[in-house]
Amino acid sequence: MPEEMSWRTGRSMETETSKNVDLRSRLLEAAEQVFAESGYASATVDDIITAAATSRATFYRYFRSKEDLFDELSRRCFREMRALTKALMAFDPAVDGREGLEKLVSAYSEMQERQRGVVRAWMEQVDRPESAMRKEAATTFHSLLTGLEQRIMAVGTPSEVEAEVQAALLLILLNRATFYVLHRHSRVDPNRLPPTLATMLHRAYFGAVSERRGRLRVAAKE
Numbered sequence: 001m002p003e004e005m006s007w008r009t010g011r012s013m014e015t016e017t018s019k020n021v022d023l024r025s026r027l028l029e030a031a032e033q034v035f036a037e038s039g040y041a042s043a044t045v046d047d048i049i050t051a052a053a054t055s056r057a058t059f060y061r062y063f064r065s066k067e068d069l070f071d072e073l074s075r076r077c078f079r080e081m082r083a084l085t086k087a088l089m090a091f092d093p094a095v096d097g098r099e100g101l102e103k104l105v106s107a108y109s110e111m112q113e114r115q116r117g118v119v120r121a122w123m124e125q126v127d128r129p130e131s132a133m134r135k136e137a138a139t140t141f142h143s144l145l146t147g148l149e150q151r152i153m154a155v156g157t158p159s160e161v162e163a164e165v166q167a168a169l170l171l172i173l174l175n176r177a178t179f180y181v182l183h184r185h186s187r188v189d190p191n192r193l194p195p196t197l198a199t200m201l202h203r204a205y206f207g208a209v210s211e212r213r214g215r216l217r218v219a220a221k222e
Contacts (some may be wrong), residue, residue: 024062026052027078031069035117038184039124040070070121074133077115078140084108085140088147092205093155101206102198109178110195116183123179145171155206170205173197 030052034043045066049059063069084107091100112119148167159166177197181188 023054023058026054027059027062027069028073031066032073032117035070036074036120038122040117041124057146070118071133073115073118074137077111077118078136080111080115081140081144084111085144086148088144088151091151093151093202096200098202101202102194105174105198105201106194108174109182109190112175112178113182119175119179120183123175141171152205157206166205170201171199 018201031043031048034047034051038047043066045056045059048066048069049056050058054184081165084104087107088104091104093101096103145164145167148170152166152170153163161169174197177193180186181190181193
């Protein structure tokens with residue numbers, strides 16, 4: 001009997017843990033959707049609760065506030081960005097070429113799509129001086145910029161613009177291009193964006209001087 005009770009107790013605890021994980025994940029996914037559609041400033045806890053089909057009591061069981069939930073979404077995004085930085089540092093333009101660059105651009109676009117709510121908040125310049133995420137955000141973006149700068153310097157393409165500035169401009173281009181295509185209902189076909197950006201970046205940043213310099217065309221949605 002004690003063994004049976006122990007088994008049942010363990011099974012009950014596993015079920016409860018699974019339920020908690022599911023509810024928490026549901027709230028995070030709902031918030032991601034709400035932030036993407038309404039923007040961070042306009043989104044409310046009630047909006048998130050409605051999207052998650054749950055209650056205020058459930059929300060506050062897992063998160064102290066909208067800001068607390070947003071910080072958790074930001075942490076997830078930072079983890080993905082650090083993984084992308086590692087992939088960038090392994091990128092060798094001389095070996096991987098335009099195809100390898102396209103894979104990186106595609107991975108960046110896919111990350112922006114998954115993290116669409118957080119990305120929109122950043123693009124709308126949400127500034128929360130009290131947030132503990134500020135330091136992590138600064139460190140994460142600095143690492144990504146440093147990775148881009150090192151790749152540009154490794155190629156050594158002649159330029160009057162410093163590598164640090166080139167890296168910053170490259171990151172801005174990636175952010176803005178993918179954001180407006182993925183989130184602003186642009187006529188540009190999202191599937192055509194990575195190969196087009198990869199070709200442009202390969203020419204401009206990674207010394208593809210021998211490539212035919214024809215006009216770049218980005219396919220529009222039909």
